[in-house]
Amino acid sequence: MVGTASTELLVRHSGVGAARVGFRGDVEGLRAVAVLAVVVFHAGVPGVGGGFAGVDVFFVISGFLITGMLWREVAGSGTIRLARFYGARARRLLPAAGIVLVATAGGAAALLPPLQAREVLGDGIASALYVGNYRLALHGTDYLAADAPPSPFQHYWSLGVEEQFYLLWPALIIGVAWFVRRWRRTESASPTPYLVVLGVVAALSFAVSLDWTRTLPSWAFFALPARAWELAVGGMVALSVPVWRRIPEWAAAVAGWVGLAAIVVSCTQLDGRTPYPGTAALLPVLGAALIVAAGCAAPRLGVGRVLSTVPLRSIGRLSYSWYLWHWPVLLLAPKLSGHPLDLVGSLGAVATAAGLAMLTLWFVEDPARFAAPLRRSAALSLAGGGVVTAVAVCVGMVLLVLVPVPVGRGAAAEALTVVAAPQAPPSESIDPHDAAVQQLTAQVQTAVAASAESPSVPSNLSPSLADAPADKAAVFGNGCVRSWLDVGQPECAAGDIGSANMVALVGDSHAAMWSPAFEQIAEQRHWRLETMSKVTCPLMELPITSPYLGREYTECVQWRHQVLARLQAEHPRLIVLSMSRRYGGDFGFTTYDQAWIDSLSRLTTQLRATGANVLVLGPIPDPHSTVPTCLSGHLDDALACAPTRPVAVNDAGIAAERAATTAGDGQYADLTALFCTADRCPLITGNTLIYRDDNHLTVAYATALAPVVAALADGALAHG
Incomplete structure (x- = not known):
């Protein structure tokens, strides 16, 4: 999940003049728009085929908030207190993510078939270490894994992108500050050098995104190099806030509404067939950037008035936990109910996820985020985050041990052996080659028919279920x-x-x-x-x-x-x-x-x-x-899988x-006769997995x- 930085901003009124703490309610409401787009898209609501673009909106918000925060600190003190920065991020992100990771891992272990559960637990461990996006990118390039069912941890890819962004962005800001001091031999509060660097990053990343969307779609979708430009766009808005404050009120209002329209168009007109991110991602990214930039001028008739309403701000505040919960609930609910979810069932699942998100916000997110001892101590915050990560990884590893490698429990079966009979004498009634095919096929049919009556997976299955992929x-x-x-x-x-x-x-x-x-x-x-x-x-x-x-x-x-x-x-x-x-x-x-x-x-x-x-x-x-x-x-019932x-x-x-x-x-x-009887097509013949x-x-x-x-x-x- 992205866009999780606080919407509480340090707002400067005149360059390096006095500052006050302000709150961007419109940004909080924009997070609500983004999470609603993602949730209704995953729930299968008709007409929202491009709801995945909500994640791009989150990236812009995150780039805006984090870049602004880092720039203000480096402009004021000449450096960034990394321990404090990472401690704040650990308090904000890791407790909720860890709770959902552990709960999802337990649900996957209990509800999914063992082979799938073991794969999913591997996804969980990668997600806990915030490299799940690269695991997904690698799986996406494997043609023979392309039809694998989605993982309940799949949505953690965006959290991986954000954590990788958090690692690189402060170093980039510090590097630019060092270069400015060395070049000018003086402190500078000008954002221009930072804007230039972010512009270069955005251009390079966008070029990578365009190329990878055409050549490596899974890497374009999941990997930071192809997504960094979206974060950089938000960062460039943060560094140009004084400019945006000076635009006419009417222009700011128009820009904000155009931005919202662009997001709506992207959510309703894009779909799974759209090459993405590529140029299509410009719609939600620039739309989000326009909304955030326009909000700097706070026009009276701007879109910010709608986004700042209490319902949207409430959903925005809930967005992080709701995003974390909604996907595993949607994927695991059918396993719990025993049947696929229809639209009503899917909406019920995301409503349940919203309830879980509220509990997580009240009892996990806010207590960890605002606990006085943690806020006072960066070291304690970092240690707490490390413990959460270690616990999530350990739970995944323990469950991997507890979920058995699936092995057939049925009696050992004979291997399928097809033996060519001596060639029959020439006959006018049947071609000898056709006769050979019939004779050999009959042997296979006999084995197939026997397997169609055998319910258990044989103990000597070859290859084993674990080795089959x-x-x-x-x-x-x-x-x-x-x-x-x-x-x-x-x-x-x-x-x-x-x-x-x-x-x-x-x-x-x-x-x-x-x-x-x-x-x-x-x-x-x-x-x-x-x-x-x-x-x-x-x-x-x-x-x-x-x-x-x-x-x-x-x-x-x-x-x-x-x-x-x-x-x-x-x-x-x-x-x-x-x-x-x-x-x-x-x-x-x-x-x-x-x-x-x-x-x-x-x-x-x-x-x-x-x-x-x-x-x-x-x-x-x-x-x-x-x-x-x-x-x-x-x-014990292999025929349950046989069509x-x-x-x-x-x-x-x-x-x-x-x-x-x-x-x-x-x-x-x-x-067909090599695989099926007249009624059924078993998945095992003899001891051979088909x-x-x-x-x-x-x-x-x-x-x-x-x-x-x-x-x-x-x-x-x-x-x-």
Whole structure:
């Protein structure tokens, strides 16, 4: 949470003249606007899709208040009493943050599935140390973690940004003061050097923000370098207060109302598809800056009269604790109630969070903030803050020990073993390759059917639930699978690298997840296997937007053209095409619609024109959950996590894809029988865990199916 500095300001009337303590009620009310925007956005209230911009408003407020406080001290004494400054921040921020951290950690440990709880507790420890924003940035750049459920500590990212700001800002102010004294050899009360430095910081940070919004969205959103300009804007307003006091009253009034309109527009017109922060953040940042600056002139008809009303000031005073409580309450309430929250339920949750915030304000925030012994002693304040942080970290670590690593409690199960039978004599009634596929598939179906009747997670599950998230093919980590911003496709050869028989495995991450099976086959068949893959980028020629990048996915379009040119030049014997079927909405196209089907037919024809045989792998069933996490909470009832076949499989879409592939003179492999019975799609077959997350196979299961996949590839080669 940001904007937590006191709105009690030391207001100077005439440069270095007399000073008095004043109160900016409009700033307190602006905090209310900011927290209401964030809370109603998280509650899912329609029409507030950009409520996340409330955090930007908080950043401006924090930059304004803290910079003004530091500047007045350095102008008056030539330095900053760091212990006093940090002691005040510790009293203001840490007690409430620590209470919510401990309560959220306990709730997560009690209510979340063990695997998710352990991940969340790691988030809690990082948040207690105020580096949670960088943990989130790192997770955001991991494609295979992109669909993980949100953490109840996710909102602590802004607190991390603020604490990092508190560490750097005083050093910056002291450095400028030292430089001014050394250069001018005299004390100077002029804010000009500080304004110049903040202007440079703001410009550099804004440039970083623009670049990272395009290239590293998660870092742009969570990291201080891309957010510092917002704090700097507030700081520049603080350093130019005398200028703002001199503007005409009518101009100040207009500026304030324009600023509020800009914030309202940002909250109602922006949404999750907006590349952010980038240029879009200018709306709430400049809007907040205009309101704060206009309030310096205190116009009678300005927006400050509304913001200073008692209800808004009361909410503003509550904003810090309400922000801390609202998100974990929203996320944990469905676990407590046993069902998802509708809008009414979400509003009830944030109202409950407001009640908790009041209790926190009365019994934690204010007592710690105004306790006379703490106010008199910076050392005692800092020690108290250190104790709060240490307790929060220790609670997280103890709960990590107490929350067990989930291990199956069922009887040990046999491993899935698929054995090729001796080749049957030629028959006019059935193709020998089709017969081999049927015989091998029948073995898998038998194991799947047995698992569909077995409720418990086997004790010898492979990979284990704890290890499953890391059980991904090597191509995901060696550059073969191209990330969002990557273009081109480096050579990624496996099998018999010197062989003239080339097989290309092409597509998005759902092609790459099959690489362990194809690598094994390539070794056996003496093929040179080339894996060509890019995340969330199917090879079909469809207009595509990247939800991660928040813009047209030009890198995907470029990669497609490069891969097609390479396939045309290298003439593989077989091209195996695979892709996720979870595209829709934000991507600019929808799986299985007519554009998808037509594009698949055209692509098959185009690939056949290279002289290659083409095998299109059908989809794997959609488990509709993060499988290891779900199973960790249902060790005795694994079937509770397993979707029914109609939910997991789109039979009509598969039939349409088969017809489109056949029309393009390719071979289509419907894989459903390798995963599902007629009724259900279990998540474990034998002792093998099928999914490593919510949509990718484990290496173990892909490898176990290698004999079936080999037979499908042989059939595709034979039918060319």
